[in-house]
Amino acid sequence: MKRIILTIKLFLVSVLFSSLAAAAGGGYPLDEANVDPSDQASLQRGAKYYQNFCAGCHATQYQRYERVADDLGIPHDLMMENLVLDKSAKIGNLMHNSMDPKEAKVWFGAAPPDLTLVSRVKGGPDWLYTYLRTFYEDPSRPYGVNNKVFPDVGMPHVLLELQGVQIDNCGDTDPTARDPLTGDKICGLTIDPERKGSMTSAEYDQMAYDLTNFLAYSAEPMQEQRKQLGIYVFLFLAVFLVFAYLLKREFWKDVH
Numbered sequence: 001m002k003r004i005i006l007t008i009k010l011f012l013v014s015v016l017f018s019s020l021a022a023a024a025g026g027g028y029p030l031d032e033a034n035v036d037p038s039d040q041a042s043l044q045r046g047a048k049y050y051q052n053f054c055a056g057c058h059a060t061q062y063q064r065y066e067r068v069a070d071d072l073g074i075p076h077d078l079m080m081e082n083l084v085l086d087k088s089a090k091i092g093n094l095m096h097n098s099m100d101p102k103e104a105k106v107w108f109g110a111a112p113p114d115l116t117l118v119s120r121v122k123g124g125p126d127w128l129y130t131y132l133r134t135f136y137e138d139p140s141r142p143y144g145v146n147n148k149v150f151p152d153v154g155m156p157h158v159l160l161e162l163q164g165v166q167i168d169n170c171g172d173t174d175p176t177a178r179d180p181l182t183g184d185k186i187c188g189l190t191i192d193p194e195r196k197g198s199m200t201s202a203e204y205d206q207m208a209y210d211l212t213n214f215l216a217y218s219a220e221p222m223q224e225q226r227k228q229l230g231i232y233v234f235l236f237l238a239v240f241l242v243f244a245y246l247l248k249r250e251f252w253k254d255v256h
């Protein structure tokens with residue numbers, strides 16, 4: 001009887017999780033990002049790409065330049081010279097952005113949201129990684145592009161020059177392929193060989209990964225310390241266990 005109840009529970013939990021995952025990705029399968037907050041080289045590249053390609057529209061205003069520089073091992077002068085667009089800003093400033101949200105709404109249909117926490121609010125780093133890689137050509141959209149995990153997105157594909165133009169050959173690749181949950185066709189994206197970008201797809205994926213890694217760091221800058229602290233806590237508990245056991249033996253010695 002217990003086993004049956006356990007099986008039912010496991011089933012319900014797995015249904016819940018798979019529907020949550022589907023809701024987050026709009027049914028499109030998400031690629032795993034496997035972010036690594038200890039990979040400083042990747043985080044530094046991510047910060048560089050972020051400041052060059054994203055910070056013009058998006059703020060990360062819950063984060064300071066100084067903290068990013070210190071956490072990522074970037075000297076303050078290099079940070080100010082290369083990674084801070086606003087030349088009047090000081091190293092201790094929050095990473096604001098000068099775009100007027102009202103004007104942005106007119107240009108893009110939606111103001112670019114703050115990205116400090118984006119890797120946590122939208123389906124996690126996997127969602128973000130997939131988002132950056134699944135812009136595809138769609139002439140019906142104002143900027144000529146759409147996105148697989150953010151349908152009808154207002155953001156233009158700002159990395160188009162690097163990635164090249166992706167086409168959605170929905171139905172052409174395997175017309176019978178369907179998502180088991182939603183029943184939607186699974187479509188394949190391929191780069192148009194006539195309109196390639198300046199990066200190979202492996203290089204582009206690496207860049208999308210670095211950007212995702214950086215934004216995942218930004219959403220939880222303490223992550224590395226938290227994990228290390230966790231190890232110390234367990235070590236302490238292990239040592240403490242020995243003393244607790246010895247003490248227990250001492251207390252109970254006369255009772256037994």
Ligand code: HEC
Binds near residue numbers: 112122128131156
């Ligand atoms: C030209 C301005 C512009 C640039 C540059 C830009 N974005 Fe955006 N972005 C937008 C707009 C506008 C939206 C809102 C789209 C909407 O809601 O339809 C958006 C939305 C997003 C979202 C979805 C956030 C959410 O919570 O809905 C993410 C993630 C994102 N951008 C990441 C990036 C990254 C990473 C870069 C740099 C590679 C970047 N953006 C560069 C304009 C921009």
